[in-house]
Amino acid sequence: MTGLLIAPSVLAADFGHLADEVAAVDRAGADWIHVDIMDGRFVPEISFGPPIVRAIRKATAKPLNVHLMVVEPERSLASYAEAGADHLLVQAEPGSTIHLHRVLSQIRELGKRPGVVIDPATPIVWIEHVLHLVDIILVMTVNPGFGGQHFLPEMLPKIATLRMICNDRGLRPHIEVDGGQSMDTVRSVHAAGADVIVAGTAIFGGDDYAQAIAAIRSCGIEAGPAS
Numbered sequence: 001m002t003g004l005l006i007a008p009s010v011l012a013a014d015f016g017h018l019a020d021e022v023a024a025v026d027r028a029g030a031d032w033i034h035v036d037i038m039d040g041r042f043v044p045e046i047s048f049g050p051p052i053v054r055a056i057r058k059a060t061a062k063p064l065n066v067h068l069m070v071v072e073p074e075r076s077l078a079s080y081a082e083a084g085a086d087h088l089l090v091q092a093e094p095g096s097t098i099h100l101h102r103v104l105s106q107i108r109e110l111g112k113r114p115g116v117v118i119d120p121a122t123p124i125v126w127i128e129h130v131l132h133l134v135d136i137i138l139v140m141t142v143n144p145g146f147g148g149q150h151f152l153p154e155m156l157p158k159i160a161t162l163r164m165i166c167n168d169r170g171l172r173p174h175i176e177v178d179g180g181q182s183m184d185t186v187r188s189v190h191a192a193g194a195d196v197i198v199a200g201t202a203i204f205g206g207d208d209y210a211q212a213i214a215a216i217r218s219c220g221i222e223a224g225p226a227s
Contacts, residue, residue: 004220005196006213007032007065010056011047012200021204022059028209032065034198039070042096043145050083057084065089067117069144071096074103081110089115089138092126104133119144120152124161134173137162139194142179151180156192163193186219
């Protein structure tokens with residue numbers, strides 16, 4: 001992967017002006033729009049449901065990168081697909097689903113791009129047998145469910161190992177990172193093998209979204225291409 005894609009996380013946007021915020025980062029150069037779905041069970045907080053995804057869909061033509069931090073995602077895949085999600089990313093942990101292979105196959109059958117997510121303590125071995133089913137691997141670089149956490153540098157070897165495994169198997173999924181991302185972390189995660197950066201506060205926390213996105217992208221260019 002040679003390019004660096006930027007996916008602003010709307011969890012950090014002003015919810016009172018959500019459509020305007022989404023349109024603004026679209027104009028500012030976002031490649032994807034990242035949407036975190038939290039059900040209050042897999043993680044303690046509750047965020048969005050299909051109606052909000054539908055509203056976001058109306059505000060942008062960019063791909064909606066929807067991360068389902070939920071229990072039993074298989075029960076809601078069709079609803080999010082119908083709402084306009086382009087990518088559906090599900091957690092690998094059994095606390096989310098015990099039928100990971102089946103769920104990823106269902107996403108593909110819905111005509112959407114499947115993704116698998118691993119939390120900081122989740123070993124790579126848990127997803128080794130489904131890597132061929134996914135277009136996106138999301139490595140959480142903080143513990144999911146809360147904003148404002150600091151990047152965990154111990155995730156860098158995990159990113160590098162995943163990229164090496166995929167290269168060895170002739171697989172070319174996007175490796176996405178989410179959690180504590182800023183200009184200070186992008187160089188290292190991109191050098192390790194990530195090619196999609198989810199950023200919330202680093203973008204929505206400032207006044208100039210285009211400048212923030214350009215700055216993050218430039219850090220990846222300075223780091224050189226992910227391999």
